[in-house]
Amino acid sequence: MSAVQDNVDAYWTGRAPSYDDYQQRPERLALDQAAWSAVLAAALPAAPADVLDLGTGSGYVALLLAALGHDVTATDLSEGMLERARVHAASAERAPDFRRGDAVxxxxxxxxxxxxxxxxxxWTLREPERALAAWHRLLRPGGVLAVVDSTWFPDGLDRDTTEDFVRLYDAGVRDALPLAAAESIDATRELVVAAGFRDVTVTPLTSILELDRAHGVAPDHEVRLQFLVRGLRP
Known part of the structure; x- marks a missing residue:
């Protein structure tokens, strides 16, 4: 693929244990699962649907989708993240099919x-135009694209000074990620529209924001409003 993707994969493999542990913290897990399940259920077709979760990480969204009754395939390029996802799948009543694969x-x-x-x-996707074109082709007519993200680094990626981030999200990686330092979610919306999706909407996820304000966010992170960008394949 590319040295850029190699660096991104290495970073997230290194982050996998702490990233997954944070998402599974018991004091917030049930509240998070309920909030995200509501967001996803409202965005997607009625279950059972064939759903592809891309850049699945440790499988958080994929597992929720499966629990909602969907038939889920989930891919990632980080072996460390996939290892965590498969551990969770082993104890799930309804498990996604986790595979190594490139979201682009x-x-x-x-x-x-x-x-x-x-x-x-x-935000960490190389070649988003190419990726969105591929996603458009993979959807059946009337199929739904639902992506969640935020403007994590509106003032630039220099805000994260952790050693592995600085080393692996180097200048070459940053130059290859056009949404990494986006100042508005409109940058993502515009790419979705340009890829040919129709009825594209942007929904602020206030329920998630309220949880973040009440319970805090991961170390070295800021509370930020997240958004659901949703579109339909004609």
């Missing part, structure tokens, strides 16, 4: 899915 060029036949989802992928 998913290896599936056209018109294979009723919905495509991702969370916290767009």
């Amino acid at each position: 060029a998913p290896d599936f036949a056209d018109a294979s899915f009723d919905a495509i989802t991702n969370r916290y992928l767009m």
Whole structure:
């Protein structure tokens, strides 16, 4: 793929244990699961639908989608994240099919899915135009694209001074990620529209914001409003 993707994968493999542990913290887990399940259920077709979760990480969204009754395929390129996802899948009543795969060029036949989802992928996605074109092809007519993200670094990626981030999200990586330092979610919306999706909407996720304000966010992170960008394949 590229040295850029190698660096991104290495960073997230290193982060996988702490990232997943934070998402699973018991004092907030049930509240988070309820809030995210509501967001996803409102955005996606009625279950059961064939759903592809891209950049699945440790499988948080994929597992919720499966629990909602969907048939879920989930991919990531970080082996460390996939390892965590498969551990969770082993104890799930209804488990996604976790596979190693590239979100920019998913290896599936056209018109294979009723919905495509991702969370916290767009900001760290190389070649988003190419990726969105691929996602458009993979959806059946009337299929739903639902992506969640925020403007995590509106003042630039220099805000994160952790050693691995500075080393692996180097200048070459930053130059290859056009949404990494976006100042508005409109940058993501515009790419979705340009890819040919219709009825594109942006929904502020106030329920998630309230949880973040009440319970705090991960170390070295700021509370930020997150958004659901949703579009339909004609």
